[in-house]
Amino acid sequence: MTPPAAPSVLVFGPREVPLGGPRAMKVRRTLPSRERSFVGAWCFADHYGPDDVATSGGMDVAPHPHCGLATVSWLFSGEVEHRDSLGTVATVRPGEVNLMTAGRGISHSEVSTPATAVLHGVQLWVVLPAVAAGVEPRFEHHVPDAVRPADGVEARVFVGSLWGSTSPVRVETALLGVEVVLGAGASVVLPVPAGYEVGVLVDRGPVAFAGRSLGVAELGVVEAGHGDDLVLAAGDGGARVLVLGGEPFGEEIVMWWNFIGRSHDEVAAAREAWEAGADGGEAGPFGVVEGYRGDVARIPAPALPGVRLRPRSNRMGAPRVEAEAPPMS
Template structure:
């Protein structure tokens, strides 16, 4: 994946001790997704590539799609990851090479596990709501799950909890004892936090997890830093609670997980462990190999893979450092 990445700003609460967890505000940047959709890419970035096993975060919308096609992403492949799709507004139809055809609407969750290989497409339906707004996230699969079978799950209902003006929906993992039914392969959490008032709200965290917080709508104050749509606040590890002061109707997405220490090669739609592994996946996709299958009920031509760079793809750790090739 080629991108221009901005240097983040380091922030620290006034009077905080040097051993306190630091907050790092990561600005996103716009990336075209197909012909009609532009996303704000928040992960990976140069100095912070992951939050737990969350290795990719795209926030799209809110976009007026009443007179436009909306999302139009033709069949394309994935390896070594899970895609997690969550909508604030609108509707998208997922189709994949396992034969699944599934609409997703706000309050529902799609989780696609690529394993060794899968293909899918994502499109706005012909009859659709006028606004599209949501996120798509990738979760890096660990060994041996990344070499396993592909899978897809749709969750029409998810668990929630409320504390004062704060309402939380748990997308994946466990938050304050409330657990999502979604299957993941590393210790992980993802939750949407919505606010009905301006009183500070506190969420219990795990000290062994690292966390990030992004604004889907409205703005919030955390550690003296404003989190607004278009940025992600990396919160580090070592926290047992998070206190947020948000505007009414603010929506935040909390992502967290146990730090993921397996080095990765991320290029186009593939998450691998070596240059050779990604090259092989690209060659099989371009050759129409059975590894990825055929996307159900989508007559569009598969999306061709871009040309590989002339240099070797770099193996990076979760901080962005280059790992030596074995």
């Protein structure tokens, strides 16, 4: 009997973009890309570092808005202070997840702490489905325990469930987010539901995913409908990856700057609401971040392009990210 063919792995390379306004740091962005908008409801993946803060200046992202999405922060080294318009003051540390659901609107700042010597991590976004896009904003923190599903393999589940470990952070669609560290020559099967799309973002590698070699900062994606042969395998140097998965996201969205909506008009209204808070005006749905001590009080929204923003989906050939030029925060 002929064995089933190995699942096809789509590989997406990173592009370098600035993040964070006047003191922009450089990040490697693999999602969204021209060819793909989502992995499950994961819609954005920035990978940065390891950066020597004494040289780079670290992270200093002034207050900025979000709506229609959730942000997921995960660090490998260093610390970042998070402040938001709910009054939350929290520190992002390695192995601890901070999940901020923007919903109808929130603003926040992100600054690496004085104790940080090397900054290294990822910033991820999740698109909220239309039925949950206007939920009240919330902030959640969780420290996942390490699980060891195979010899030489250690994992931390920060979103969803895998290998008997479940994260309590609340998400609005079926999702999975896991850090997996593999020792030299180690391998492990990913028992991810067949109905999930699965992405592997490489922090340290190379690593083989379903038989396909992936290098550092590459994202390998397998479509839903795969079998139970999703294997991660490290070489002699070991590997560290993030596994991102979820049920395919079938809605069309408009994603521009820090806003996600269902139409040009919805995004334009969000921009107008944020800009109305400049110069001490009404804060609107995004509120005010207290206690940020940077050089600028807030990041202004860039001007909208001269054409209407078009919706996009995960269909191959669907419209690319709108107005990519203004860096997202």
